[in-house]
Amino acid sequence: MRYSFGWLQELSGTKLSPEKAAELLTMHSFEIEGLEKNNNNFDGVVVGEILEITKHPNADKLQIAIVETHCNASVQKLQIVCGAPNIAVGQKVPVALVGTTLPGDFTIKEAEIRGVKSFGMLCAEDELGLGKDHAGILILDKKAKVGELAAKYLGGTDDSVLEIKVLPDRAHDILSHVGVARELAVLEKRKFSAQGGSASGGAYAFDELILPTKKNQKLKVEIKDKDLCRRYIGAVMENIVIKESPQWLKDRLEICGLRPINNVVDATNYVMLELGQPLHAFDRDLIQDANKKCQIVVRGAVKDEKMTLLDGTEIELSENNLLITNGKTPLALAGIMGGKESGINENTKTIVLEAASFDAVNIRRTRTALGLNTDSSYRFEKDLDPNLTEKAMVRIIDILEHIADGNVEGIVDIYPKKISSWTVKLDLEYANQLLGEKVPEKEILNILSLLGIKVQKKKLLECQIPTYRLDLRTQEDLIEDIGRVWGYEKIAPRPMVAEVLPAKLNEQVFFERKMQDVLTGLGFDEMYNYSFYSADDLRKTGLSASDHLQLANPMNPDQEFVRAYMVPNILKNVRENLKNFSCISIFEIGKCYLLKNSEPIEECNLILAKVLEKDSNLETFYGLKGTMEDLLEALNIKNVQFLEIEKPGTILNPGRTAKISVGGKVVGFIGEVNQAVLASYKISKRLAVAEINLEVLRLLRQGSGGPKKNILEYKPINKFPVVSRDISMIVPKEIKYAEIVALAKKNGGELIDNILLFDRFEAKNSMAIRIEMSAKDRTLEGAEIDAAMEKIVSSLKDDLRVEVRK
């Protein structure tokens, strides 16, 4: 919210500069987001008197003025060329001297305009940043003294603006000038007594704003829902003259960002800005019934009830909405906005003023449901002290008596359950213990007293909280106020005393780290993607919406679904990076959410993706498979198998997809993305991807101490030589390499160390494998090896119909 610093000065009596005040508030109260200094712009703009005017010899529309003013402490007559038609001899005008910088970073220089020298500028309203008027030069009051700063005669514009970031727990008192003025006084350690300026009615002290009793038969007030409306003060003022507000009032509203309308409406806004209490004014003649009886009934709306708001929108109400009515029709949506029919207009003579207290939660719900947001609802929804209504009513009556010629005809105050101050017990020792620094007791008592808190010293301090500080409910709330007013900067850093214990290792975190290290070592770059994708992604990848969680309020339609798989976003990474790179190896580790039995299941997944510079047919798939094998080896994961999948889903190429199983448990899949999906993402190269569930994998890791406690164990190095024999063969198409290896191992028995494929000619289905054999206790003899090989070869021939070449 924007605050007028002049107003704050008037209320708090502070002598601080705006900068100092802003700094003090930032360090001890809340953040000042901005400080606008308006009078800065007027240094160098002084009052001048026009002595002489002549026509410009070379331009029809220009005139030459001789202006008397003071410059460098001496009287000077300046020749100034001017284009405005409204100047006349004897006028006092604002003169920008040479060297002055005006708003918009425009610096006045000595100039020659069409052959005539000019030493300064006479200023129009817009040139001083005061308005938009450029029709003529601003004419100052006749009494203005030549040579003085013009700012003195330019109304309230020498004011500065503080922009405050109001904290939610302080909204009830800080969304007002009085609240901030009180805060400033506390920080300066001065007793606060708000002084209303003479301009805005009589001087007043906040505590002395007490409602006079003035019974009135012309107004009746009834509250039907006493939970949602805790207090309602209505006052009738007669003989009101609706007109423009005085300048001081308009200036203050404008500086706070509100638009002046007329004196009555402006006064309600003025008091709201000053005290924080929203007010409303009705035209009495528009709300009374045929018998000239005027009553206010506060009640819940009934089903299907409708009303038209001040701004012309028609709304449909529900039973949860609270209304101000005249007993029949709605006059206002309580605490949010007035109705169109009951408002102040230029013919208004008699008004009913409302100062009421509404339930914060209900206001919040109503305005959210109806999509409304007003200065009034903004304050009510953060809760307000019901006792503030009284002060606001006294204040607005006073102001309207001054600026609208009105007089009070009567006041009605319905306040079913009076809110009075409450007590919070404060343990001084606990306060010091929590802050970590001993605040002298005298200081604490002083701070509490400055905050308006009455203290009774018993075993604990019994603190009586003024009702305008709704946020002070616990002793921690009080400790916070003591700490911040005293100064957090006085609290010294203090080493923590704690038992020396090793941090418990988060295994998942360190498993993921290891994974990152291995993968970057293998040349893979790490991606971070958003956790969302679009309906379009589902369509392109054929994934089902019913597996996905869905955002109720996405930022945009592209991010409507919560990712259940990593693939769609990775496809986009590949597409975009192919614009700059010809080969890509990327990975991402992150969480995915699957919807199973309408419950979200969280999975922590790893995805790998690889695109090669060139792929004649197989290199992309086998390249990524190799990476996966390297990765699993580096992580000590044994018993890995890649098995064919019967139903590979909609994303992968069915002929080039395998599930990855560890010790018989499926942990993920690997495969090439199928042509249709690639085409829909405009990727023109082969792309292999693999996705793995990391939590499942971690528990299967050897040495993880997981369920099987499969701790890694060293195997002695064989002392005896290893011999190798090759077999070259033609393999029937349907026979898999894994079957050959399995059969060879089965028949070779213990002697077999290792089997590897060392040559392959795909077109002819030919393979060459190398079998490495040894024994742990002896050097194998030729006959033994031959026998084993014979057994393997014949089983390959018989069982798999492999044709072994000699």
Next chain:
Amino acid sequence: MLKTKIEEIKKQVLEEITKVGNSDALFDLEKKYLGRKSEFVGFLKNLKNLAPEERKQIGELANKTKLEILDIINGKKADLSKTGSNAEKEKIDVTISGKKRGVGHLNPISIVRRDIEDIFTGMGFEIADGPEIETEFYNFDALNMPADHPARDIQDTFWLKNKKGKESLAMRSQTSAVQAKYMEKHKPPLRIIVPGKCFRREATDTTHDHTFYQFEALVVGENINVGHLKQVAEDFFSQFFGQEIKVRLRPSYFPFTEPSFEFDISCTVCGGKGCRACKYNKWLELGGAGMVNQNVFEAVGYKRNQYTGFAWGFGLERLAMMKYKIDDCRLFHSGDLRFIRQF
């Protein structure tokens, strides 16, 4: 006399070595002068027969000369290998780039996250984490933010259409949700950090993204105070930035802490003198902190006022941006290899 003999030998070596043309000849020369049966070694063996004074003098000279001869021979070895018959053929252009396998790169968020985790692990903090989709209860209510609490406005939340049983679900808007869950399962004293992905429904620009990484610290014990918060924070940031860092607390409000603070650190560029990086403010705004609200302790089943604790949270992106002078936080999620490959 021995002295001249020794010098004589050195002279002979220098003379003969000029005639040596290959490594075999050099090997013979070395054997002749320094080998076990050489004249030179013979002297050294006979040193013990000399008078002590002379023994010392001759001994030193002999040893020195032996090393000189060795140097001469080694020098010749190097010359021979350079001018060896294969050298010309073997010569290659060593400035041509090597055969790289290509190394991958971590996202800078990962790098910063590791730095943080390592420092805190060193201080005995456990790393905790929780789900990125939270129930309304853990994201708000357990953190002293019941329904209709105005503070819920500060955090514009992504809500899900799906529910868990009857509970509403949200993408977690802060890692503090993990606080409550961890405390339900553990009794103080406790020290944890929670780094993790968070989500807020706010417009994105160069310093805001709707997906971001927060890093939360929580310490709970019997006498934890604001001074401890300052010290742990100063220790951490000083280590992280490798320079002395001061921490400044300003009043703020968060429902889950009381008192609550805004949390500034002294400018890492100027050290608090004022510069362009800190906009001549001397301090950099970093995040929020506070003493854990007793309502939060009650919500997880601790007795009111039995423990005190502090917590803080701020964005990892901010640290990464400061560390690497990155000017747009949306780059972290861009997936652009031209960005990632710089780290």
